Amino acid sequence: MVFTAAERLHLGAEAEVWSGQWFDQPAVSKQRRARAWRHPHLDHRLGVRRMISEARLLIRLRKNGMSVPPVLDMDLASGRLIIGLVPGRPLIEVLNDPTTTRETMEALLRRVGAEIRQLHRWAVTHGDLSTNNILVDGEHVHLIDFGLASIEYDVERYGIDLHVLDEILSASHPNWEGAIECAVEGYVQADHALGPVPVLKGGAVPGADEVNARLEDIRTRVRYHG
Numbered sequence: 001m002v003f004t005a006a007e008r009l010h011l012g013a014e015a016e017v018w019s020g021q022w023f024d025q026p027a028v029s030k031q032r033r034a035r036a037w038r039h040p041h042l043d044h045r046l047g048v049r050r051m052i053s054e055a056r057l058l059i060r061l062r063k064n065g066m067s068v069p070p071v072l073d074m075d076l077a078s079g080r081l082i083i084g085l086v087p088g089r090p091l092i093e094v095l096n097d098p099t100t101t102r103e104t105m106e107a108l109l110r111r112v113g114a115e116i117r118q119l120h121r122w123a124v125t126h127g128d129l130s131t132n133n134i135l136v137d138g139e140h141v142h143l144i145d146f147g148l149a150s151i152e153y154d155v156e157r158y159g160i161d162l163h164v165l166d167e168i169l170s171a172s173h174p175n176w177e178g179a180i181e182c183a184v185e186g187y188v189q190a191d192h193a194l195g196p197v198p199v200l201k202g203g204a205v206p207g208a209d210e211v212n213a214r215l216e217d218i219r220t221r222v223r224y225h226g
């Protein structure tokens with residue numbers, strides 16, 4: 001493997017992430033970590049399955065024009081995925097930055113919503129839309145971390161994607177009131193701008209208005225049943 005590590009970006013329970021170079025290209029190495037409490041064989045199989053799934057979806061989304069990181073290399077035996085380095089900083093940092101204005105926040109969250117809708121239009125739900133998994137580079141928003149993403153056609157999964165973001169925005173960034181509303185606005189507007197939802201091989205993706213209505217349902221359910 002021709003990855004030269006430079007700086008550790010993240011040490012999580014599931015993966016160790018480094019920035020560096022792959023040949024002469026800025027890249028990121030995502031190394032799956034062994035989970036001591038799982039049987040080693042099962043652990044390896046699970047980790048590899050997730051890694052392959054992440055790579056597959058990244059390739060599918062890149063091919064369809066989304067600005068997710070390109071897949072550069074993969075080593076199944078060691079559980080390592082090399083992807084292109086995405087410029088920018090995590091949304092969590094932008095939202096915590098005291099110099100971020102409300103106007104900037106609103107425009108940014110609208111773009112975040114539009115990007116999520118693009119993803120959903122390709123029948124992909126993210127599964128972990130935290131403000132760490134959204135990178136902001138000036139005007140551009142990039143979604144990363146597709147380890148829990150999957151191809152779905154059930155509206156519930158789409159609603160849950162937005163609900164995860166909703167919960168995180170209100171729990172971690174309560175000072176930005178109305179942030180999720182901006183994201184939903186961008187989500188719905190993107191759908192109207194992009195036209196009818198494409199019918200894919202596996203079925204039809206639910207429309208943005210339908211997903212938004214489901215988000216409301218999920219909120220109500222959570223409110224009454226915890």
Ligand SMILES: Nc1ncnc2c1ncn2[C@@H]1O[C@H](COP(=O)(O)OP(=O)(O)O)[C@@H](O)[C@H]1O
Nearest residue numbers: 009010012015017028069084085086132144145
């Ligand atoms: N392609 C990338 N470009 C830039 N930074 C990245 C990239 N991939 C991951 N990172 C950074 O590393 C962190 C962890 O990577 P992530 O894919 O989210 O792994 P995990 O599954 O452990 O959360 C991200 O939150 C981000 O800060």
Ligand SMILES: [Mg+2]
Nearest residue numbers: 132133144145
């Ligand atoms: Mg992550």
